[in-house]
Amino acid sequence: MANIVEIHVPLTPAPALPEGAYLFPWIDQIEDFLADLEDGAAVEIYDDGEEHGDVYIFFITGESEAALLAVASRVATLDGVPVGAFAMVTDEEAPQFGMGRRVDLPVP
Incomplete structure (x- = not known):
């Protein structure tokens, strides 16, 4: 069973955006960062990210929880x-997202 880490990011608009600009450009930035990591890494994108309430959730998977949390920490500090x-540390058996052990980011 693979580890899954959900990265929950508050849906906060980027500051100082020009009028009419996309409010959450950091979503694309995170998606690009995660996609770049997939090439030969022990961490993969598990599923497409999605908005849920007041957060946007990114899903990554891999064998090592430590590696997943290291990536989640890097995301949080971009x-x-x-x-x-x-982050929420969970697995494929979770009945829904947001279930699991919460880890504040970045981890030390």
């Missing part, structure tokens, strides 16, 4: 990513 991101 320029422009809103403060307050956290």
Whole structure:
């Protein structure tokens, strides 16, 4: 059974955007970052990200929980990513997302 880490990022608009600009450019930035990691890495995108309430959730999977949390920490510290991101450590058996052990990001 594969580990899954959900990266929950507050849906906070990026500051100082020009009028009419996309409010959450950091979503694309995170998706690009995660896609770039997939090439030869022990971490993969598990599923497409999605908005859920007041957060946007990214899903990654891999064998090592430590590697997954390291990637989640890197996501949380990317320029422009809103403060307050956290991870949920879970697996494929979880009945829905948001179930599991919460880990504040970045991890030390």
